[in-house]
Amino acid sequence: MSTKDILLEVAEKLPPDATLADAIYELEFRQAVEQGLAELDQGQGIPIDEVKAKIAEWAGKQSSRPSPKLGTGKPATGGRTGFDVL
Numbered sequence: 145m146s147t148k149d150i151l152l153e154v155a156e157k158l159p160p161d162a163t164l165a166d167a168i169y170e171l172e173f174r175q176a177v178e179q180g181l182a183e184l185d186q187g188q189g190i191p192i193d194e195v196k197a198k199i200a201e202w203a204g205k206q207s208s209r210p211s212p213k214l215g216t217g218k219p220a221t222g223g224r225t226g227f228d229v230l
Contacts, residue, residue: 150171154167154170154174
């Protein structure tokens with residue numbers, strides 16, 4: 145499939161109110177998936193057992209963190225929000 149064909153296919157699938165950012169996101173996503181599939185075809189993938197072990201490791205690290213305080217009416221960030229930097 146040519147690049148032009150891919151562009152047209154993506155454009156056809158977008159809703160009428162889609163933005164240029166929406167189109168770029170869809171194109172980047174498609175390219176990333178195609179790159180990943182090509183890497184798998186070349187034997188560059190990670191065995192599923194390794195992936196599961198990594199996820200379990202990450203999940204274990206997450207569970208050792210203190211849980212955010214819920215129901216206090218205040219953000220768990222000590223009164224700061226992500227919008228403070230704006």
